[in-house]
Amino acid sequence: MGSCLGADKDEEKVGLVGKSRTGEARQYDKNFKGPIQDRSCTDVICCLLFAFCVAILLLFAVIAYARGDPKRIIYPTDSEGKICGKDLPDRTKLAYFDFTVCARMGIAVLQLGCPTPQVCVSECPSAWWSWLTAQTHETAIGRVSAEQRRPMVCLRGRNGLHPEYVGRSIKSLVDDGLCAPFTMPTIDLMGRCMPKLLEDIGGKIVDSLGSVPSNITAGNNQTVGTGELRSGTAVMSKFVKVYGFLQSVFQDVVKTWPYILTGFILAVLLSLLWVLLLRFVARIMVITAIVGFVFVFVFLVIFTFYKYAVLKKETKDIEEKFKLTSDIGYYSQLSTTWLIIGIVSAAILVIVIVLLIWLRERISIAIAIISETSKCIAHMMTTLLFPIVPFLLQLLVLVFCVVTSLYIGSMGKPEMRSAVNQTAIDSLNTSGMSEAEAKAKIDSVLNQLTPCNPNAAGTEGSICRFIKYGDDGFSVYMQMYTVFMFLWLFNFVDGLCQMTLAGAFASYYFAFNKPKDIPTFPLLASFWRCIRYHMGSIAFGSLIIAIVQAIRIILEYIDAKLSGSQNPIGKFFIKCLKCCFWCLEKFVKFISKNAYIMVAIYGRNFCLSAKDAFFLILRNIVRVAVVDKITEFVLFISKMVIIGLIGSLAFFFFDGTLGQKSEVIGKVTPKGMDYYFVPVILIIVFSYFCTSLFFAVYSMGVDTIFLCFLEDLERHDGSAEKPYYMSAELMDILGKKNEAPPPPPPSADEGATATTAAEGDKSKD
Numbered sequence: 001m002g003s004c005l006g007a008d009k010d011e012e013k014v015g016l017v018g019k020s021r022t023g024e025a026r027q028y029d030k031n032f033k034g035p036i037q038d039r040s041c042t043d044v045i046c047c048l049l050f051a052f053c054v055a056i057l058l059l060f061a062v063i064a065y066a067r068g069d070p071k072r073i074i075y076p077t078d079s080e081g082k083i084c085g086k087d088l089p090d091r092t093k094l095a096y097f098d099f100t101v102c103a104r105m106g107i108a109v110l111q112l113g114c115p116t117p118q119v120c121v122s123e124c125p126s127a128w129w130s131w132l133t134a135q136t137h138e139t140a141i142g143r144v145s146a147e148q149r150r151p152m153v154c155l156r157g158r159n160g161l162h163p164e165y166v167g168r169s170i171k172s173l174v175d176d177g178l179c180a181p182f183t184m185p186t187i188d189l190m191g192r193c194m195p196k197l198l199e200d201i202g203g204k205i206v207d208s209l210g211s212v213p214s215n216i217t218a219g220n221n222q223t224v225g226t227g228e229l230r231s232g233t234a235v236m237s238k239f240v241k242v243y244g245f246l247q248s249v250f251q252d253v254v255k256t257w258p259y260i261l262t263g264f265i266l267a268v269l270l271s272l273l274w275v276l277l278l279r280f281v282a283r284i285m286v287i288t289a290i291v292g293f294v295f296v297f298v299f300l301v302i303f304t305f306y307k308y309a310v311l312k313k314e315t316k317d318i319e320e321k322f323k324l325t326s327d328i329g330y331y332s333q334l335s336t337t338w339l340i341i342g343i344v345s346a347a348i349l350v351i352v353i354v355l356l357i358w359l360r361e362r363i364s365i366a367i368a369i370i371s372e373t374s375k376c377i378a379h380m381m382t383t384l385l386f387p388i389v390p391f392l393l394q395l396l397v398l399v400f401c402v403v404t405s406l407y408i409g410s411m412g413k414p415e416m417r418s419a420v421n422q423t424a425i426d427s428l429n430t431s432g433m434s435e436a437e438a439k440a441k442i443d444s445v446l447n448q449l450t451p452c453n454p455n456a457a458g459t460e461g462s463i464c465r466f467i468k469y470g471d472d473g474f475s476v477y478m479q480m481y482t483v484f485m486f487l488w489l490f491n492f493v494d495g496l497c498q499m500t501l502a503g504a505f506a507s508y509y510f511a512f513n514k515p516k517d518i519p520t521f522p523l524l525a526s527f528w529r530c531i532r533y534h535m536g537s538i539a540f541g542s543l544i545i546a547i548v549q550a551i552r553i554i555l556e557y558i559d560a561k562l563s564g565s566q567n568p569i570g571k572f573f574i575k576c577l578k579c580c581f582w583c584l585e586k587f588v589k590f591i592s593k594n595a596y597i598m599v600a601i602y603g604r605n606f607c608l609s610a611k612d613a614f615f616l617i618l619r620n621i622v623r624v625a626v627v628d629k630i631t632e633f634v635l636f637i638s639k640m641v642i643i644g645l646i647g648s649l650a651f652f653f654f655d656g657t658l659g660q661k662s663e664v665i666g667k668v669t670p671k672g673m674d675y676y677f678v679p680v681i682l683i684i685v686f687s688y689f690c691t692s693l694f695f696a697v698y699s700m701g702v703d704t705i706f707l708c709f710l711e712d713l714e715r716h717d718g719s720a721e722k723p724y725y726m727s728a729e730l731m732d733i734l735g736k737k738n739e740a741p742p743p744p745p746p747s748a749d750e751g752a753t754a755t756t757a758a759e760g761d762k763s764k765d
Helices: 044-067 099-104 108-112 131-141 170-175 226-232 234-314 316-320 328-332 335-358 360-379 388-409 422-426 435-447 475-509 522-533 535-564 568-602 606-619 621-654 657-661 663-668 677-715 728-734 748-764
Strands: 093-096 118-121 186-189 192-195 414-418 464-469
Touching: 044 388, 044 475, 044 535, 131 170, 234 335, 234 360, 234 621, 234 677, 335 360, 360 475, 360 621, 360 677, 360 728, 388 475, 475 522, 475 535, 475 568, 475 677, 522 535, 522 568, 535 568, 535 606, 568 606, 568 677, 606 621, 606 677, 621 657, 621 677, 657 663
Parallel strands: 093 192
Antiparallel strands: 093 118, 186 192, 414 464
16 A cells, blocks of 8 residues: 555565665666556545545535525525515515615624614515605595505515504604605615616616605604715615626626637637647747747847947936936936846846757757657547546536535524614714724624514514524534635545546557557546545645645735734735745645656555655756746647637627628627627636646646656666667657667577578588
8 A cells, every 4th residue: 555654565566676765766677568557555544534524524514404595695684584585485675774774884784784674575665755745645634545655665574554554653653663764766686675876887777866855754854865875875886886797797698608609619629729739839839939039139139239339429428427316217328227238138148048058958858748748649639528527526516615605604593683772783883994993893782782582572572683694603614624625625636637647648658669559548547547546645635735725725814814904024924924835835736746647657655656756856857847847838828829819809709890891790790798898808718718728638748758758768778678668759859769679589380491491402512
């Protein structure tokens, strides 16, 4: 099985002898023909730990699904703690008695809820109504007016015509808090009845509210004006604007989804074609970039020295009176400035040329490795489709964790508090307060409220109001565990994909006669080896990455908390820690990726494989650096070409430019969009995702074939007994070749025939 605490007992079997712990080169093994078949399970303890943690996550999910209800988060809840649309199926919208109270409280609404009574209604109020006007009208006619009472919004979804309310005056209903003192034109936004307080947004959501009628009066007999309503709903107006924008975006997406799908398919085809063409264009891309870079610096050196020569005669007086200033234009007039730039540019040019001459062989190796990867993918096209499997698995992990988190967040029971101290809540205004001050103010108000039962008889039930859903005592820890397991599972699936691809690419490299000796279904065989033997190693590597990522999340949280503090030293150390752990995550991912390659080839545990990969890279550090950067450059250029091409076509198509050039294209160009850049951005995002998916396979292929190439150099010498597995192009670059194998010895029958023929010749003589 192997252990991270000690050496693998099968070191000799994989060719590590002598001073292997100090990075000794791997020795020749006549039985090694690529990824070994005789392997055993690795990192079993990590595998069991992973299975146990997944079981705990599933247990938390079951508890959350049994006790939670996301509808509590998605759907609004009235003042009695009933969910609109669920507990009250015929009343799906939430109306507020006095919405300005909610907005005035600012962030306190998130913790205290809106102090004004809230009721579930079937339809949002659509007109102005005031209790004072209605009461005056009934007093004048001397009877109940159905016309005046029907628009009233009262508790439990009633209006002023309810049998319990008909015998009471409108004023008494308002004074006792049973009915709203006024209503206004509202719209349904995500189940909430929001005031129409914004000017027209594209004519899609709200109309202009106009001026507030002069007879609108709140329950305290204070007149409500347009200014009070607009200032009271300033926060919500921003929400409405965002909602309006999102609605327009959604409609544009619905209208253009066939074109977006076409752009995505085009990105897939171009990415596939580009991967196959890289074997031919990789060298051209790299050479063109290098030559262009050199020419840029040559031009810069010539230009700067030319400027120096011109300005030296013209600015002699200025330089004699040199002064320090913040005006950059002043320095651009000095010949000395251009001399310094020219000297620096010339120095960089010389260094670049020396490096290119010194690294020319390694650059050629990098280009050859890239070309070899393209050949490999051409022989194993299924490798380009395989990332779809881990993508679907990662999507499943994401959906599962998000849904579980929603259920955990909705596990709390409704918090009902007595509204005896309603004045303290009504007067609460956190506008202009810092986060700490607002929290202290909210906590002080919460301490004045006492739990209550809304179903209690008498006064206790009537003044009992829903505040929010309380936090379950264990839900915070469940959320934290779910986030950590999301990181672990996400990286586990990524590691599974990397190790599977590494095994397939290694099978290709170590096939001596390509493609004849390539195993049947190499990708499927590699996937089976990962599932059968190396789940523990994948779990180990992904656990380390997940721990580092979790620490980074904690540091981001601490940094956000310190954003408003006056502690520069603390902020400095947090920034340093964030930088260090960012670097650590990059390093751990790099080591894990190469460790997965070695596990796929030799079947050893994660720690020993990471050690082997690290020392192998260390022994070839310059080659690794050159290949890594050149591959990164080639893939970056490839992504930019594909994304730029598709993005440009999408832009000129949706803005109508192509339609003006061609009548046929003009007929199919979508019309009436609010934001034509929405489908363009989506197509670019999908193209980036698609190219990243394809080129991630390509990058893994380059890394695997490169490590196999380094192993090949250490194991073999090109003799008939130890021939190289590398391509002829790589051998030409290194000046190496395989010796021709000796002719096979003649068989017994062939030997007897040759002897008889020789004796016959002698008899003739």
